[in-house]
Amino acid sequence: MTPILSRRHWLALAAAALAGACANAPAPQDAQRPPIVFVHGNGDSAALWTPTLWRYESQGWPRERLHAVDFPNPLARDDDGVAQPGRSSAAESAQVLAAEVDAVLARTGARQVVLVGNSRGGLAIRNYIRNFGGAAKVSHAVLGGTPNHGVWSNPGFRPNNEFNGAGPFLTALNAPQGPNGDEVTPGPAWMTLRSDGNDKFAQPDGVWIGARGTPTNVTAEGPALKGAKNVVLPGRDHREVSYHPEAFAQTVAFITGRAPQGTAITPEAAPVLDGKIAVNNLPVAGASIEVFVVDPATGARRGPAVHRKTVGADGRWGPFTTRPTAHHEFVVSAPGAATAHVYRSPFPRSSSTVHFRPERLADADKDAASVVTLTRPRGYFGLPRDRIVFDGNPPPGIPPGVAGLAASKLKLRDSGRSVVAEFSTAGISERLAGIAWPAAENRVVVLELQD
Known part of the structure; x- marks a missing residue:
């Protein structure tokens, strides 16, 4: 091998x-x-x-x-x-x-x-x-x-x-x-x-x-x-x-038969984003989305929504044109689901696969002032392999050893403030910031790592 x-x-x-x-x-x-x-x-x-x-x-x-x-x-x-x-x-x-x-x-x-x-x-x-x-x-x-x-x-x-x-x-x-x-x-x-x-x-x-x-x-x-x-x-x-x-x-x-010149992603001048709001990869008609550009240091919004849409039978929420350096908050709502505030790093290139799944607030989390989840869909968190700081502390719920969990959840006693996550592993480094929206309003917060 x-x-x-x-x-x-x-x-x-x-x-x-x-x-x-x-x-x-x-x-x-x-x-x-x-x-x-x-x-x-x-x-x-x-x-x-x-x-x-x-x-x-x-x-x-x-x-x-x-x-x-x-x-x-x-x-x-x-x-x-x-x-x-x-x-x-x-x-x-x-x-x-x-x-x-x-x-x-x-x-x-x-x-x-x-x-x-x-x-x-x-x-x-x-x-x-x-x-x-x-x-x-x-x-x-x-x-x-x-x-x-x-x-x-x-x-x-x-x-x-x-x-x-x-x-x-x-x-x-x-x-x-x-x-x-x-x-x-x-x-x-x-x-x-x-x-x-x-x-x-x-x-x-x-x-x-x-x-x-x-x-x-x-x-x-x-x-x-x-x-x-x-x-x-x-x-x-x-x-x-x-x-x-x-x-x-x-x-x-x-x-x-030949190696690539590297693994870097070349940015586009004006990426166009699209994707589906779906459950089990099946579109959720009637779901809605709002997109905000946010301050990368704090997650605070930098103005009104730059895109809004209620999706049709195909679940497609775009297209939406942005800048390759912009950080985003995606607010996703669907019947019977919580309002999800999803924070993402910049999208350097266009994509038609920026998908969202409606979230629910678990009964066990309803006593929290705010619920914030750090997620890494394209890999698992591994300790001590990775460096992970979530709201100033090690990520809760991630055991050392074999990397096997892709999410860490914070149940906060306060809301309305900035929450920052930092992650690095071999060849990858990312920092995300979002706002801890109140769980009492049936809201959940997701900091989703890009790579």
């Missing part, structure tokens, strides 16, 4: 690739910039790929050749063979992906796509390629943190669950294929990205599935597959092996 490339090695690889270029190297842009379909994980949405999409655009990928899919009802069923409200089966995910691939091929005129998936999204990719006609339509498949051998492997525990390595779904998916008896379907080039022990869903103990002290029969090598290029990203967590800049660098090198 190969460790992550350093920047020096990136440059060396790029130089070697250029030196070896010959007259008959692929010239058309399509050969170097194939269409890519990004596939999110269990319970997630296309929004998690937003900074990744920006990085590809900054490396010259045309925006119209980058597509992030939203699975309806993205949580897996408890029993894959039994219908469950608000959840989807492995077959349903693969069928949605098949339709998305066909749509992207039709739109771009390409013969094949690249598929890049996180966690459950990687299982949908494998299932689509093996069982739903995808092998001829996919040139490369990249699986980040995918539990290819299960989150657990025990025929007596939730035996028909999609994530059981001893269950029927993964047993069939991992059955040997091709002349070498590989676990991957012949045709596409395959790569897996995994952690070296910091993935909450590749642990020998069942603590993260509610079974502390019970062996899972799964190790850190669970995401690796025979027949794939298996790459380790040391210290990265379950989501970072897909969404971290290191994962981006590895994926670009795998797809193109």
